[in-house]
Amino acid sequence: MTEHYDVVVLGAGSGNTVIDDRFAHLRVAIVERGPFGGTCVNRGCIPSKMYVHAADLLTGAARGPALGVRTAASAADQAAWARLRDRVTSRIDAVARSGEDYRRGLDFVDVLRGTGRFTGPGALEVEDADGGITPITADEVVIATGSRPVVPDLPGLHDVPHVTSDSVMRLDELPRRMVVIGGGYVGCELAHVFAALGVEVVQVESEDVLLSAQDADVADVVTRASRDRWDVRTGARLERAELLDDGSARLELDDGSHVETDLVLVAIGRQTNADLLDLDRAGVPVDDDGLVVVDEHQRAADGVWALGDASSSPPLKHVANQDARVVQHNLLHPDDLVASDHRHVPQAVFTEPQVAAVGLTEAAAREQGIDVAVGRKDVADTAYGWALQSGPDDDDPAGPGGFAKVLVDRRTGLLVGAHVVGPMAATLIQPLVQAISSDVPVRGLARGQYWIHPAPTELVEGALLAVEEALGG
Numbered sequence: 001m002t003e004h005y006d007v008v009v010l011g012a013g014s015g016n017t018v019i020d021d022r023f024a025h026l027r028v029a030i031v032e033r034g035p036f037g038g039t040c041v042n043r044g045c046i047p048s049k050m051y052v053h054a055a056d057l058l059t060g061a062a063r064g065p066a067l068g069v070r071t072a073a074s075a076a077d078q079a080a081w082a083r084l085r086d087r088v089t090s091r092i093d094a095v096a097r098s099g100e101d102y103r104r105g106l107d108f109v110d111v112l113r114g115t116g117r118f119t120g121p122g123a124l125e126v127e128d129a130d131g132g133i134t135p136i137t138a139d140e141v142v143i144a145t146g147s148r149p150v151v152p153d154l155p156g157l158h159d160v161p162h163v164t165s166d167s168v169m170r171l172d173e174l175p176r177r178m179v180v181i182g183g184g185y186v187g188c189e190l191a192h193v194f195a196a197l198g199v200e201v202v203q204v205e206s207e208d209v210l211l212s213a214q215d216a217d218v219a220d221v222v223t224r225a226s227r228d229r230w231d232v233r234t235g236a237r238l239e240r241a242e243l244l245d246d247g248s249a250r251l252e253l254d255d256g257s258h259v260e261t262d263l264v265l266v267a268i269g270r271q272t273n274a275d276l277l278d279l280d281r282a283g284v285p286v287d288d289d290g291l292v293v294v295d296e297h298q299r300a301a302d303g304v305w306a307l308g309d310a311s312s313s314p315p316l317k318h319v320a321n322q323d324a325r326v327v328q329h330n331l332l333h334p335d336d337l338v339a340s341d342h343r344h345v346p347q348a349v350f351t352e353p354q355v356a357a358v359g360l361t362e363a364a365a366r367e368q369g370i371d372v373a374v375g376r377k378d379v380a381d382t383a384y385g386w387a388l389q390s391g392p393d394d395d396d397p398a399g400p401g402g403f404a405k406v407l408v409d410r411r412t413g414l415l416v417g418a419h420v421v422g423p424m425a426a427t428l429i430q431p432l433v434q435a436i437s438s439d440v441p442v443r444g445l446a447r448g449q450y451w452i453h454p455a456p457t458e459l460v461e462g463a464l465l466a467v468e469e470a471l472g473g
């Protein structure tokens with residue numbers, strides 16, 4: 001018999017958060033093929049930031065002697081790696097298990113283990129690990145199937161030891177050498193992690209700088225800071241790979257250079273899993289990137305909703321969370337739908353130095369013809385920056401020069417972009433996220449409140465004062 005559900009959620013990452021006790025009067029199925037919690041908990045935000053924290057401690061400790069204290073950052077040996085990895089995996093595995101146990105304990109929810117796909121409008125099948133098929137039908141389907149790492153089909157790559165962010169969090173052993181392909185979020189965060197642990201890292205990025213999507217000044221700071229710590233090859237792509245007799249890999253790059261390594265980490269972007277759902281059978285539209293096309297209510301078709309990496313760009317967890325809240329509300333209140341707001345999505349890259357941004361880059365603002373006023377404050381010129389510096393001539397508290405930069409439209413007096421690179425950037429950006437989200441006029445923002453002295457937030461105050469000066473009387 002085909003079971004019928006009021007609501008079926010495909011994917012127990014952010015999709016799992018849609019269902020709460022307010023759905024208890026309905027029959028709900030959650031379909032999941034992997035561990036509960038999805039990418040963020042199991043192979044994304046949480047484990048990567050647990051590793052980043054350890055890497056930050058190591059890089060911080062390495063600076064101690066320059067400040068006059070005896071700290072030492074030793075490279076991690078295999079035992080240290082095992083302790084670090086087991087701390088990470090035991091924590092996230094417990095979260096995934098308890099998430100699934102909680103769902104299984106609810107009498108209005110069925111957890112269906114396997115891969116879901118559409119067979120028609122409102123009709124799906126779930127294929128379990130043994131190939132068994134369970135057909136189900138649903139009034140409402142939530143597509144929350146996320147995304148997966150892209151692995152290019154390059155000659156020899158599949159023959160050499162290689163991992164993606166999916167598997168690198170659980171390495172049996174720390175490699176002596178690692179090549180990171182990609183200088184985006186994943187590449188920069190994990191190059192920082194493995195370099196801090198003492199791995200000889202080579203990072204290969206096809207653009208001329210790391211983090212090329214960031215404001216050019218920010219990308220420049222991160223690229224120079226990274227080059228100080230590991231071998232960064234920009235303007236280069238992996239062309240082919242060859243397995244050597246000792247089990248290591250020889251990689252040829254398209255700039256004519258080559259590199260030998262023990263492990264390749266492929267981090268060149270992600271693609272949506274929506275392509276595996278047979279969406280055409282349910283009349284669910286996708287765009288050229290394979291993302292499910294949704295309206296402002298996150299509705300993809302009659303009785304079909306989508307959220308997170310399946311439908312939204314950029315693929316970030318706080319975006320998936322807001323999408324999930326919108327879908328939740330709209331399922332519970334079909335006569336009072338709310339809309340998503342993807343206008344001012346902030347982002348942070350937890351490399352060293354940390355990066356955070358909201359809104360436009362300076363180049364994008366100018367390309368859009370905005371008459372932009374720029375205010376910038378360097379970390380080295382703040383009181384907290386002095387605390388980080390080893391001496392008065394050292395302008396190097398956060399790698400080669402952290403700063404905050406704010407961009408204001410001279411016509412409206414409103415913020416159109418903000419960028420922070422340096423210690424605690426992901427935290428420092430938040431007042432600027434609030435300002436841009438709430439259309440707060442920039443004039444008066446710095447002097448309209450106290451800024452705690454000598455806190456790192458004075459960096460933001462300084463950038464706001466600088467932009468007021470640029471705006472003129």
Ligand SMILES: Cc1cc2nc3c(=O)[nH]c(=O)nc-3n(C[C@H](O)[C@H](O)[C@H](O)COP(=O)(O)OP(=O)(O)OC[C@H]3O[C@@H](n4cnc5c(N)ncnc54)[C@H](O)[C@@H]3O)c2cc1C
Pocket residue numbers: 010011012013014015031032033034035036037038039040041043044045046048049114115116117144145146147165186273276277307308309310315316317318319320
């Ligand atoms: C290394 C890394 C670090 C990251 N760090 C950050 C960060 O610091 N901050 C941030 O904001 N974002 C970060 N992200 C991005 C973030 O993890 C994702 O944007 C977020 O997890 C997306 O949530 P989601 O629910 O859309 O998808 P997912 O979390 O991927 O959940 C989708 C779920 O659907 C399941 N699934 C897929 N297809 C099917 C199917 N057909 N049937 C059944 N189940 C299926 C999957 O197994 C998965 O559990 C990071 C990503 C990576 C890879």
Ligand SMILES: NC(=O)c1ccc[n+]([C@@H]2O[C@H](COP(=O)([O-])OP(=O)(O)OC[C@H]3O[C@@H](n4cnc5c(N)ncnc54)[C@H](O)[C@@H]3O)[C@@H](O)[C@H]2O)c1
Pocket residue numbers: 152181182183184185186187189204205206207211212236237238267268269270314315316347348349350
């Ligand atoms: N802190 C965070 O919020 C965080 C952390 C990790 C991942 N994420 C999410 O995951 C997504 C995927 O991250 P990602 O780093 O895989 O992708 P990305 O798009 O951020 O970066 C991919 C990089 O690889 C480069 N590249 C592409 N093809 C290449 C090739 N053949 N050779 C060399 N370089 C190549 C690109 O120019 C780009 O710089 C991000 O867009 C982000 O939304 C977020």
